[in-house]
Amino acid sequence: MLVKVFGSAVYGIKATTITIEVNVVAGVNFYLVGLPDSAVKESQQRITSALMTNGYKMPGHKIIINMAPADIRKEGSAYDLPIAIGILAGSQQIVSDHLEDYLIMGELSLDGGLQPVKGVLPIALQAAAEGFKGLILPVQNAQEAAIVKGLEVYGMSNLKDVVDFLADKKHIEPATCNVDELFSDTVNSYSVDFADVKGQENVKRALEIAAAGGHNIIMIGAPGSGKTMLAKRLPTIIPPLTLEEALETTKIHSVAGKVEKNSSLITRRPFRAPHHTVSDVALVGGGTYPQPGEISLAHNGVLFLDELPEFKRTVLEVMRQPLEDRQITISRARFSIEYPANFMLVASMNPCPCGFHNHPEKECVCPPGMVQRYLSRISGPLLDRIDIQIEVVPVPFDKLADHRLAESSQTVRERVVKARLLQHQRFVDESDIHCNAMMGSRLIRRYCKISDSGTAILKNAMEKLGLSARAYDRILKVSRTIADLEGEREIQTRHIAEAINYRSLDRSDWAD
Numbered sequence: 001m002l003v004k005v006f007g008s009a010v011y012g013i014k015a016t017t018i019t020i021e022v023n024v025v026a027g028v029n030f031y032l033v034g035l036p037d038s039a040v041k042e043s044q045q046r047i048t049s050a051l052m053t054n055g056y057k058m059p060g061h062k063i064i065i066n067m068a069p070a071d072i073r074k075e076g077s078a079y080d081l082p083i084a085i086g087i088l089a090g091s092q093q094i095v096s097d098h099l100e101d102y103l104i105m106g107e108l109s110l111d112g113g114l115q116p117v118k119g120v121l122p123i124a125l126q127a128a129a130e131g132f133k134g135l136i137l138p139v140q141n142a143q144e145a146a147i148v149k150g151l152e153v154y155g156m157s158n159l160k161d162v163v164d165f166l167a168d169k170k171h172i173e174p175a176t177c178n179v180d181e182l183f184s185d186t187v188n189s190y191s192v193d194f195a196d197v198k199g200q201e202n203v204k205r206a207l208e209i210a211a212a213g214g215h216n217i218i219m220i221g222a223p224g225s226g227k228t229m230l231a232k233r234l235p236t237i238i239p240p241l242t243l244e245e246a247l248e249t250t251k252i253h254s255v256a257g258k259v260e261k262n263s264s265l266i267t268r269r270p271f272r273a274p275h276h277t278v279s280d281v282a283l284v285g286g287g288t289y290p291q292p293g294e295i296s297l298a299h300n301g302v303l304f305l306d307e308l309p310e311f312k313r314t315v316l317e318v319m320r321q322p323l324e325d326r327q328i329t330i331s332r333a334r335f336s337i338e339y340p341a342n343f344m345l346v347a348s349m350n351p352c353p354c355g356f357h358n359h360p361e362k363e364c365v366c367p368p369g370m371v372q373r374y375l376s377r378i379s380g381p382l383l384d385r386i387d388i389q390i391e392v393v394p395v396p397f398d399k400l401a402d403h404r405l406a407e408s409s410q411t412v413r414e415r416v417v418k419a420r421l422l423q424h425q426r427f428v429d430e431s432d433i434h435c436n437a438m439m440g441s442r443l444i445r446r447y448c449k450i451s452d453s454g455t456a457i458l459k460n461a462m463e464k465l466g467l468s469a470r471a472y473d474r475i476l477k478v479s480r481t482i483a484d485l486e487g488e489r490e491i492q493t494r495h496i497a498e499a500i501n502y503r504s505l506d507r508s509d510w511a512d
Contacts, residue, residue, distance in 0.1 A: 005086040006103045007079050008126060009072060010119035012290075012337040013251045015126035017103065019068045020079070022086030027062030032083075034067030036074045037289075043077065047084045049110040054160045059091040075289055078117035081106030081136075084159060085166065096166040101133040102154075104162070112159035114138035118257040121250050124148040134174065136162060142175035143264040144254060147247070177264045179243065190236045190268070194409040197233065199399035200226055206390040206502055208412050211238045212419035213481030214435035216323070216345040216385060218308065220504060221392025222362070223355045227348035230392075231304045234346060235269040236409035238302070239417045245300045248340065252299055256292050270301030276310040280318045290330045290337050295322050298343040308347040309377040316382055319345075323385045326438075345386065349378075360393060375505065380470075387437060387474045389504040419484040436481045441473070448476040454496045461500045471506045475499045 002023045008015045030044055048058045065083060067074050082104040088094045105123060107115040116138045124145035127135050134152035135145055142155025152174040156162045164170035194204060203219065207230060210217040219227045241249065250266045253259050259266070274283060274294045285293030295303055305311060322328045322341040330337045351357035352371045357364040364371075383389075420435065426447060427433040433443065450458070458475060461467060467475075476491075479499040483491045 001090050001092060003086055003089040003099065005082040005089070005099055006132070007067075007082040007105055008103055008119075008123040009074055010122050010255055011072075011335070012339060013122055013248075013255055013292075015119065015122040016069075016072060017126060017130055018072075018074065018079075020082050020086050021066040021068065022083070022090040023064045024059050024087070024090035025062050025064070028060070029062050031062070031064045032067075033065070034070045034074060035072065036067060036079075037076075039077045040067075040074050040079055043080045043083055043108075046077070046080055046108045046110060047087065050080075050084060050108045050112040050159050051088070053110065054112040054158070054163075056088060056093055056163075059087065061091070063087060063090070076117070077107040077115075078105045080108035081114065081159070081162065084108060085162065088163060094163050094167050096168075098133075098166055098168075102136050102166075103127040103132045103134075104136045106136070106138045106156070106162075108159060114156055114158060114162075116140035116261060119255045120144045121148070121247070121254040121259075124151055124153065125247075125251075127151055136165070140261040143177055144250070144259055146175040146177035147179055147250075147264050179265065182265055183240075183243070183246075183267055188240070188410065190409065192233050193236060194233050194407060194412055195405045197226065197230060197406055198402060199395040200230065200392065203230055203390055203392050204407075204412075206388055207234055208237060208416060209478060209481050209485065209502075210234070210344065210346075210388050211412075212416045212485050213387075213423070213477065214344060214437040215387035215478060215481065216347075216437070217388040217390065218347040218349065218383075218386050218505070219390055219392045220349055220351050222359050222394055223350060225392045225394045227392050228304075228306055231273075231302070231306075231346045231348060232271065233409065234302050234344070235271050237412040237416055238269050238344070239413070239420050241267060241269060241300060249300045252292050252296050252339065256297060258297065270298050271304065272298040272301070273304040273306060276305075276307050278311070278315060280312070280315045283315055284318050284322065284328050284330075284341075285339055286330050290332070292339045293328070295319065295341045295343060296328060296339040299340045301343060303343045303345050305345070305347045308349045309374055313377065313379070317379065320381055320385065323382075347386070348392075350374075351391075358391070383505060384470045387478055388502040389506070390502055391504050415485055418487070419481065422484045422487070436477050436484070439477055439480075444473055444476055448480045448491060450476070450479070450491050450496060451493065454491065454493045457493060457496050458500070465500075465503075465506075467500075467503055467506045471503045475503065478502055 005020045007018045009018050120141040128148050128151040136154045139155030139157050145153045154172050155175050165172050246265050272294050283294050326342040328339050328341045352366045352374050354365050356362040357371050423435050479491050479495040482495040
């Protein structure tokens with residue numbers, strides 16, 4: 001008997017519906033076709049054990065299984081459950097009129113239990129778009145899929161529950177998720193706060209500007225000056241995720257298997273901090289079966305690279321294109337996959353190998369020229385994509401011992417949200433521009449006009465401080481953000497002056 005069961009395959013962050021055709025006819029042997037990988041081919045042993053353990057039997061006939069479209073590679077163990085249901089229906093061990101109403105995914109244990117699978121959110125979105133009534137999958141994934149409206153999501157614990165449900169022998173309530181309540185409960189729930197940081201007012205100001213304009217930032221300072229502590233608190237002042245951003249972020253983490261069990265939506269900005277030994281593939285994504293890398297997992301959030309010069313040169317260079325295009329394309333001979341990569345880059349570094357160049361109290365012991373060689377590990381094109389460069393000076397004891405709380409993250413975030421609202425209104429007609437950091441030369445000329453006095457200050461700074469030509473546009477974009485934070489329509493001279501201070505590494509005398 002020929003039956004059809006529906007599953008799904010995930011490529012990038014998009015899903016494709018897979019039709020699993022099972023035909024049980026006279027004869028012997030088991031045939032699985034349709035470009036399955038090794039994990040799919042091994043499903044026969046898992047399915048056989050699961051059926052026998054739960055009181056069913058593997059048909060003693062020829063079983064032909066085709067996974068269509070046959071030219072798309074099928075990967076992973078998530079097809080165990082739909083294949084098993086197809087075999088039971090094809091051998092008439094279950095009779096159901098509902099197979100075409102549901103999309104089914106799940107990995108089987110030998111005892112028939114269901115194990116969680118990856119990529120559930122893209123699968124659920126595609127199932128809803130194609131008009132399926134419901135989605136049947138492991139109970140651990142139910143909350144993640146339940147955020148999709150217009151789709152009944154049934155979380156199952158084992159194979160027998162699925163069979164009884166399809167045969168109308170057991171009633172199971174669909175999983176539910178209140179997205180609005182979820183957002184209100186967790187969007188401002190952080191374990192860290194800017195109020196924890198003692199001193200460092202100039203650095204906190206720079207981070208506020210970076211958050212307000214979406215600017216990339218690098219912090220240079222001695223060990224123990226608080227660079228990592230400050231970076232970890234940046235997501236607390238970035239505007240909260242919108243529902244659209246949360247869905248896109250969750251899709252990426254779902255594909256990578258990074259969504260926690262029994263959870264649904266990622267409602268807080270991601271913060272990714274890979275170690276400096278990370279490979280270029282792990283950072284940008286890829287592999288034999290392409291998976292999203294750290295820059296995609298940081299989408300709509302923060303990518304923190306601690307000790308930037310210690311990263312391999314090849315690793316840093318592969319970030320140049322994603323920083324510019326805000327997406328990464330992974331190409332293979334038969335296909336290419338695109339992952340979004342719209343993140344804020346936050347980097348930190350010591351000023352020199354010993355860490356004490358320009359330290360107010362300790363003396364640098366590096367030989368002549370070492371500071372410049374250490375800095376040269378970071379290429380000019382990469383630095384060109386970092387708008388704000390700020391020095392971090394160690395906090396003196398009297399400020400560390402001060403028990404008064406500093407300004408909270410919530411207070412800072414309110415100012416940042418107001419500045420982002422101005423930018424949203426400014427770029428309402430620009431489809432791919434959402435914040436000041438994304439402006440190109442055309443938009444800089446339109447929105448970053450400065451007075452004659454501001455031009456004179458900028459000209460004088462570039463000549464006296466030896467600022468590079470690439471610093472010009474960066475200073476204008478940062479000054480535009482500073483003006484937005486103050487609610488000013490025009491860029492004032494003081495905004496230009498402050499922005500100039502955030503180009504530490506461009507000063508010709510910095511490494512002296």
